[in-house]
Amino acid sequence: QKEVEQNSGPLSVPEGAIASLNCTYSDRVSQSFFWYRQYSGKSPELIMSIYSNGDKEDGRFTAQLNKASQYVSLLIRDSQPSDSATYLCAVDVNYGQNFVFGPGTRLSVLP
């Protein structure tokens, strides 16, 4: 059973702070890793992808991947109330034949 776990929420941070979201996965052959943001009642929206160990930055978002530890994280700097959403970690196992989502972490950014 391929599993993707995320830190349980909800996570609350004050406006302007750094939000840290974590994800672990069970299948060592996983190749690609993605972070999605989902607002209530809306469809998931892809915000970051990462394929190799290390950090990848895109604006206020930084994804970090450590394949040895089977761990991927998302940092959101200068958090804004508009960042309040559920963040989903997704793992592509076996070259697209299994694309598994974690349960999500709900983030609230307090003004």
Added chain:
Amino acid sequence: EAQVTQNPRYLITVTGKKLTVTCSQNMNHEYMSWYRQDPGLGLRQIYYSMNVEATDKGDVPEGYKVSRKEKRNFPLILESPSPNQTSLYFCASRDSIYGYTFGSGTRLTVV
């Protein structure tokens, strides 16, 4: 505009009445998937397709059928819907590298 279009957005039906949810993408993507999202259970993959005439079961395929006769279309068929199939359904498509792009969702209620 690159998008995944699914219809209808909302559907209320009765137990046992066959229905089809349509999905179409205009990005020439190879991969397409259907997910259902339920509170507390997250996004679960129903079926996926790697290309025309190539489909496979996801994690929760029971009670569903799919077909992929054209690259752009991937309909989801419920031959005899039951109340436990009441859910929010998402169609999604991707190429071999990037993550899935999701449709707007179909909220299905089976009474």
